[in-house]
Amino acid sequence: VAGGEAEVVEELRRLLPGRVTSDPAILAIYSREASGAEGRPWAVVLPESPEEVSRLLAHAYKREYPVYPQGSATSLAGSAAPLDGGVVLSLERMRAVKAVSVEDYTVDVEPGVRLAEVNLALASTPLFFPVDPGSVRVATVGGAIASGAGGMMGARYGSMRDWVLGLTIVLPDERGSIVRVGCRTLKCRQGLDLVRLIVGSEGTLAVVVEATLRLAPRPEATPTILAFFPREEDALEAALDVRRRGMDALLLEYMDEETARLAAEARKAQVTVEGHMLLASVASTRESRGRHLAELEEIARRRGATRIYRAASLEAAEEKGLLDIRRGLFAGQVLAGRRRFPGRRIHVLVEDVAVPPSRLAEAASMIRAAAAEAGLPLGLGGHVGDGNLHPSIAFPLDDPKAAEAARRLHEEIARIALRLGGTVSAEHGIGVEKRGLLRMELEALGGVEALRLMRGIKRVFDPKGILNPGKVIPP
């Protein structure tokens, strides 16, 4: 950058007084994301309005430096970390829930609102926002939109792309153009669908400064069980039985025994882990609740469950601590790695493949065989209701052989998913970590030309390549 980074930061301070910090202790906080990916930004900018975001992006365009949009930096894909100097653009101060419409089933929010806060704002209505990643208490609306996040209720409610109606975005162009795309209505044919393009674009095309989200009515009843099985395939088959019977699954969450045990420990869960875990909850009515609860229990018993906890609703399950273990998946995966390699610095790769649910048991056994061949410990969990598995591979950073074996296993797991008709990333995104896998997937599907289209789209939105550079699109 002409004049150097210090000059850019000085200019920014004049442009956005009170919104810029370059204190090294503060920079450290914004340098690193949950996946462990980290960089060294020159400054963090904390705008409080779309106009301030616009001013920053116009300046970055003129001076040609990287800008990294960030919500809470809980990304597991290497998508939020500032890997190449430049400026972190944190949306955390834009945190208002602006309007709720109970008739329209919509809520208008600023990007820094945390997902859990959206639901707090809806507490007195019959509606809720159903995308609930494990990180729901900290992850922001902007971050979830940009990473195309999914959650525990993906079986019924899909992921962010199904719940965003309209967006206000700021472009990294000469003026920092502020553009509204999408509608306030469920049906909307506004030419090419730019809303869907922005959802999941991981901050590489535009900055989201406001969103109109769709809401859902809360299911009347949500009978829930937490069951433990001696055999992994039985737990997975039980999840499939819920689907086979056409029950309206809200939540079908799996964790292998070791991960469940350590997650329970990390979350201090009041539940005895006694095998591989399946958490199952279905949407029901007041009248059918008892019958559905009994049906869930029967499915689990038939598949050999030895311990079953039950709750009349998800709220009751929460109170009994039945959801704690599943919320601790990531913590359990990290703890499993630490136990395996005591006293050493480790890295945990959390995979994010999805397969058609009918292929889940096959996928699990193929992934386990690949891990055994690589000689690496493997943790397994995921949102099995929508076929999404999160195998985790831990390895010590001081062992180059193990690191290489982990990289090969990471690729093999992706190949297995593709062979079974799946995808390499269901919800975490591509970031820098899965760019190679994205290429692999497109090659396998005969879609490699899509990379040319993606590069072209990136150039149209971001002609100077300053917004979250190096992410998503393989070189």
Ligand SMILES: Cc1cc2nc3c(=O)[nH]c(=O)nc-3n(C[C@H](O)[C@H](O)[C@H](O)COP(=O)(O)OP(=O)(O)OC[C@H]3O[C@@H](n4cnc5c(N)ncnc54)[C@H](O)[C@@H]3O)c2cc1C
């Ligand atoms: C414990 C744990 C559990 C998790 N569970 C899940 C899960 O169940 N499902 C799931 O999908 N993910 C999960 N994740 C991953 C992550 O939490 C989600 O992707 C989340 O939505 C990211 O939100 P964030 O605010 O932290 O975004 P960040 O990590 O800050 O950013 C994510 C991406 O969005 C971009 N971005 C952020 N804000 C904006 C904006 N306003 N405009 C444009 N781009 C922006 C960033 O540049 C980056 O590319 C989990 C992570 C952890 C640590």
